Amino acid sequence: MNAEVLVEKTARYVERLFTGEGSGHDWWHIRRVWQNARAIGQKEGADLTVVQLGALLHDIADWKFHGGDEEAGPTAAAAWLRSLGAAEDLVQPICQIIREVTFKGAGVSTMPSTLEAQVVQDADRLDAIGAIGIGRAFAYGGYKGREMYNPAIAPELHATFEAYKTNQAPTLNHFYEKLFLLKDRLNTPSGKQMAQERHDFMEAFVGRFLAEWHGSDPAPESFQIPISINHSL
Structure with a gap:
């Protein structure tokens, strides 16, 4: 064939x-x-x-x-x-x-071993950010029965795949635990070029979400953009 x-x-x-x-x-x-x-x-x-x-x-x-x-x-x-x-x-x-x-946690290296794997990983990660990524994040959160946001539950930068797999945090945490990290973890020049605008849109959305949620009260420090992260993995 x-x-x-x-x-x-x-x-x-x-x-x-x-x-x-x-x-x-x-x-x-x-x-x-x-x-x-x-x-x-x-x-x-x-x-x-x-x-x-x-x-x-x-x-x-x-x-x-x-x-x-x-x-x-x-x-x-x-x-x-x-x-x-x-x-x-x-x-x-x-x-x-x-x-x-697959993404395996903020503290887990996931560098693909071939150019073809780098390309597919970039394409998959691009679909996890931007407007489509926002929609998918909340669709998955609803599918899993998770809260949209809970200011009492801070984001966690998971050090192991097992910790990431068993995470049950609200959907907004996912932006800090994964989605905001992806722009700097793309592999190819083409993928990186496509990511910046989507990342910026996503940051603007989360900023607006938190502003509407908290009104005149500031969001907890753990939900301030940008979060302190390790971009090297």
Whole structure:
């Protein structure tokens, strides 16, 4: 099966699986990541077959919805690709992308090992910030039954993936614990160029949110922008 057909069949398969999903990890999220990954990959000289399949399958069995199992996604992706007769030298790089793409906590390094994984990670992270990122954050918070904001619960910069996985904090904390960090943790020149405007919009939104919430009372110090963070991971 040639690469174009493999990508098309995978796109239709993922669309069937994720249409109507309500947590912000739906088909349209995957489609945006796919399109951005393809555009970034073209600019950066990446293998576009690996990039496109990695983007399409990056959420195929996300640990967040599979009991924290980090291998659920690579296992499901490998099974699908092998069912189409894909060679192992294509299957394995895509499985590695799925392992490496996810954010694992503010204090955890997640530098991808290949250019293709860097491209897909950038595309996924771009969809987590800006206007779309704001909408997705609150969609996921509602899906999980979380408060929008609770000024008594300060953000936590998680030092381990386990701490990040088990976090149940209100949605606004997620901006400080992940989303505000992403701009400085993109990998490619193309991804970094796309991130700044989205980041600025997100900061403006959170500033307005806190102003409306607290009125004349100042927000707690832990919710002042910018938060002190380590951008090097």
